[in-house]
Amino acid sequence: MGDDSPSRRVRADAERSTARILEAAEAVLAVDSTASLERIADAAGLARATVHRRFATRAALLEALAEQLSGRYLLGLAEARVKTAPPLVALHRVTEFVLGLRSDHRFALQLTEARTPEVLDGLDTLFARLRDTGAVTAAEPAWSRRVYLALLCEVYELPADSAALGPGAAADETAAKADLLVRTTLGALGGSHDTAALSPSGR
Amino acid sequence: MGDDSPSRRVRADAERSTARILEAAEAVLAVDSTASLERIADAAGLARATVHRRFATRAALLEALAEQLSGRYLLGLAEARVKTAPPLVALHRVTEFVLGLRSDHRFALQLTEARTPEVLDGLDTLFARLRDTGAVTAAEPAWSRRVYLALLCEVYELPADSAALGPGAAADETAAKADLLVRTTLGALGGSHDTAALSPSGR
DNA sequence: GACAAATGAAACAAGGGTGACTCACTTCTG
DNA sequence: CAGAAGTGAGTCACCCTTGTTTCATTTGTC
Structure with a gap:
């Protein structure tokens, strides 16, 4: 479930982004569980588009x-x-x-x-x-x-x-x-x- | 705080509606605190407009x-x-x-x-x-x-x-x-x- | 029964969130 | 260094919710 075939490489900063998104999501959603993805993205210091690239839907993020x-x-x-x-x-x-x-x-x-x-x-x-x-x-x-x-x-x-x-x-x-x-x-x-x-x- | 001056009469069914709205709101919001006013109105058996007539805003209802x-x-x-x-x-x-x-x-x-x-x-x-x-x-x-x-x-x-x-x-x-x-x-x-x-x- | 209050139905504008897409730019990695 | 992966910014369409308004109709109340 972790690494894929050598053909597709996952860059290091991408994984860092994912971690930061999850971290920010937990912090923001703990305060307001209806917070928008944009607020989560802001808290993570990333653009909303990036959040969508990692997690297709809000449900997937949750x-x-x-x-x-x-x-x-x-x-x-x-x-x-x-x-x-x-x-x-x-x-x-x-x-x-x-x-x-x-x-x-x-x-x-x-x-x-x-x-x-x-x-x-x-x-x-x-x-x-x-x-x-x-x-x-x-x-x-x-x-x-x-x-x-x-x-x-x-x-x-x-x-x-x-x-x-x-x-x-x-x-x-x-x-x-x-x-x-x-x-x-x-x-x-x-x-x-x-x-x-x-x-x-x-x- | 109950009755007003005799000039303005509050009809009985209006008060009943208010009670039904509060009752329905409690039941619905207990399950999903982000439920829409329409779902509350449905649960109360009333139209959404009626809810708005009793409570100007969602905050007022809460x-x-x-x-x-x-x-x-x-x-x-x-x-x-x-x-x-x-x-x-x-x-x-x-x-x-x-x-x-x-x-x-x-x-x-x-x-x-x-x-x-x-x-x-x-x-x-x-x-x-x-x-x-x-x-x-x-x-x-x-x-x-x-x-x-x-x-x-x-x-x-x-x-x-x-x-x-x-x-x-x-x-x-x-x-x-x-x-x-x-x-x-x-x-x-x-x-x-x-x-x-x-x-x-x-x- | 008459009048006023209350309601239902419907339409409306405004606002915000979601998800998808493009394109130029930056940053890793080999 | 070169190419690929990742990102930021912007745009777009779509949907849902809120709040307002209008009008015909029902329902209390005197």
């Missing part, structure tokens, strides 16, 4: 964007060893990974096509394992996943100096947010509050 | 819609005695009231103008009182409010037969959802899990 976002999430799930690592550890790792992304998650999660079945399945198996461990009371993984994602958006948009993050949050914002999100999610889902065993000494 | 929604929330807060009743009871009452509304809350909460300062303040004082009671650990009412509203959307969209609602949910769906939401919120915010004292025998 699709590519969704695919990219889904890919990032999948990578995070894989790196966290969602299926094998101790579920609490995996949850923490996924959370830190996702919060570390520059994506605007409220936008990303609204993008229907970004919620790939694979991503959802990954989270669901994680929450199923958390339930089997007893870390979570909620029976339905799908429900747990929804709660987690909803809280993810709220935590993500939390200002860095919020008191909700606890003391010393400025030191490592992402870690503090991950702690808060894990704690809040487990509490919401009726877990036994043993999260202290996770955050303290280790890192 | 504003009226937001005002209506905000009014409903304010009514719920008032009826729950947010400022005087025992906070846990008030929280439960607000929740039941809001879940009983036919509004699509995910849409309503996205509608910026519907989040009136009054509504936000009402919730914030409620969560401040919950914190003072010890029912909630989270220090910042604003954070508690955000968590509550985020979970509200998820609970609201939960299918009636979801296992997350627990046994016997079909009996009174709204009550079951309210229980779930209160329990989940208090858990998320680190409350002492004494919610059993609320739901069982009373109602």
Whole structure:
């Protein structure tokens, strides 16, 4: 799916343009999901015609964007060893990974096509394992996943100096947010509050 | 603000039209917030011209819609005695009231103008009182409010037969959802899990 | 029943977004 | 350096939405 036959070469700056378009699209659409292609092109520092050359239609651009976002999430799930690592550890790792992304998650999660079945399945198996461990009371993984994602958006948009993050949050914002999100999610889902065993000494 | 001078009479069917427009707008815009006025008019069973007669511009319609929604929330807060009743009871009452509304809350909460300062303040004082009671650990009412509203959307969209609602949910769906939401919120915010004292025998 | 209010249908102009195309120009790559 | 790939700027047609207006018709209300 990557390189073609040697006959047709893809120039380096063309790929750079594509990346810049996707980047700009994510930033602009996060603010206003109805923004015109021209505004996206401006944000990317390119002409609108160039956007059309990369992505034939607006829908194609959105699709590519969704695919990219889904890919990032999948990578995070894989790196966290969602299926094998101790579920609490995996949850923490996924959370830190996702919060570390520059994506605007409220936008990303609204993008229907970004919620790939694979991503959802990954989270669901994680929450199923958390339930089997007893870390979570909620029976339905799908429900747990929804709660987690909803809280993810709220935590993500939390200002860095919020008191909700606890003391010393400025030191490592992402870690503090991950702690808060894990704690809040487990509490919401009726877990036994043993999260202290996770955050303290280790890192 | 209701009746005018006797000189100008507002016919009954006109008010009915206005109500139908707002109703249809809420339903249609909840699905697609960029839906055209024509689709709203169709859903209301009226001509687009009539919509324009009631609301000069699209913005005016949205504003009226937001005002209506905000009014409903304010009514719920008032009826729950947010400022005087025992906070846990008030929280439960607000929740039941809001879940009983036919509004699509995910849409309503996205509608910026519907989040009136009054509504936000009402919730914030409620969560401040919950914190003072010890029912909630989270220090910042604003954070508690955000968590509550985020979970509200998820609970609201939960299918009636979801296992997350627990046994016997079909009996009174709204009550079951309210229980779930209160329990989940208090858990998320680190409350002492004494919610059993609320739901069982009373109602 | 009479009068005024309200509506439906239709046409209209204005504005904006999308997508396709051309052509001159710049920038990579071999 | 030479040719090909990529880009910018401009134009064009098309469609959809918004907002306005007109006129015949229906519907409340007194």
